[in-house]
């Protein structure tokens with residue numbers, strides 16, 4: 550297969566390397582918008598900024614050419630930018646005949662004056678700006694560094710189109726990377742977005758040394774609120790028991806490689822949000838989508854107390870030390886509702 554990966558951050562680069570190592574012999578073009586980064590990656594055969602020390606396989610080429618021109622000759626196009634750049638990337642890909650899949654996990658962060666809507670999931674953005682694309686998402690519990698090193702990982706390819714699911718499996722399924730298929734794109738995207746917000750909460754919890762009981766409670770009740778939102782948006786409940794729901798929540802909420810979890814840990818140390826974000830050097834999607842998760846939930850009448858506490862914390866309306874009191878002080882409730 551000819552695979553084009555648009556975006557050379559940590560995750561796009563790791564997946565491009567994984568596909569280029571396939572014994573079947575895919576040819577993979579990794580695109581970056583920054584000409585200097587393109588030249589650097591071509592010279593070093595590494596992505597020194599995002600995955601230093603890991604060599605590119607021979608079947609991986611680096612390009613700064615026009616994305617649509619690259620995409621037109623591909624069998625599969627991967628959009629590997631953060632959520633904030635998805636809309637512009639999909640606009641640029643209008644008319645692309647190949648299957649397209651994005652990797653970003655979030656809701657759009659801001660009101661979009663030209664679209665008249667806000668807080669969209671990725672497939673909703675696609676329906677708005679490029680409805681003719683045959684598209685889907687690749688998600689699941691996966692730290693880029695581990696995939697780049699070929700460590701065992703399982704992902705989920707979600708789309709309403711079998712063509713997209715099949716292309717993602719053919720491109721990435723390998724002895725070190727299992728790719729499962731799911732047609733519930735709403736559920737897969739909600740899981741990938743909300744787990745980032747919940748990982749900020751568990752990072753905060755661990756940074757404040759609240760204990761393992763507290764962390765288990767946050768993860769479990771977080772899964773409940775993620776599921777409530779997903780079901781209200783049309784997802785299947787079972788999807789939240791899978792890789793993109795519980796799987797990614799457990800990984801991100803407990804793994805110190807997570808940027809979102811690290812934001813919570815840094816806030817617990819007394820850093821400001823800006824200091825925490827600046828020190829990462831990578832995108833932490835939960836910071837940008839927490840408010841929109843809360844807005845969409847409120848619009849649907851879905852109760853998401855952990856998300857609301859994270860929003861209050863990020864907005865500076867709640868001190869780290871007071872967040873636990875807010876959550877523990879709520880009225881008794883039934884576990885299943």
Ligand SMILES: NC(=O)c1ccc[n+]([C@@H]2O[C@H](COP(=O)([O-])OP(=O)(O)OC[C@H]3O[C@@H](n4cnc5c(N)ncnc54)[C@H](O)[C@@H]3O)[C@@H](O)[C@H]2O)c1
Nearest residue numbers: 557558559560561630631632634652653654692693831832
């Ligand atoms: N890193 C991971 O382990 C991982 C795993 C699964 C999913 N994801 C998701 O994948 C997405 C990308 O994450 P990442 O880790 O690669 O981010 P990153 O911070 O490592 O890199 C982001 C990349 O996107 C590029 N970019 C930003 N805006 C752009 C634009 N307008 N046009 C083109 N390129 C642009 C940046 O230059 C950078 O190369 C996020 O939504 C993240 O949640 C990341």
Ligand SMILES: O=P(O)(O)OC[C@H](O)CO
Nearest residue numbers: 689690691806807808809
């Ligand atoms: O580093 P994070 O918090 O963006 O998480 C990375 C991946 O989404 C984990 O699956």
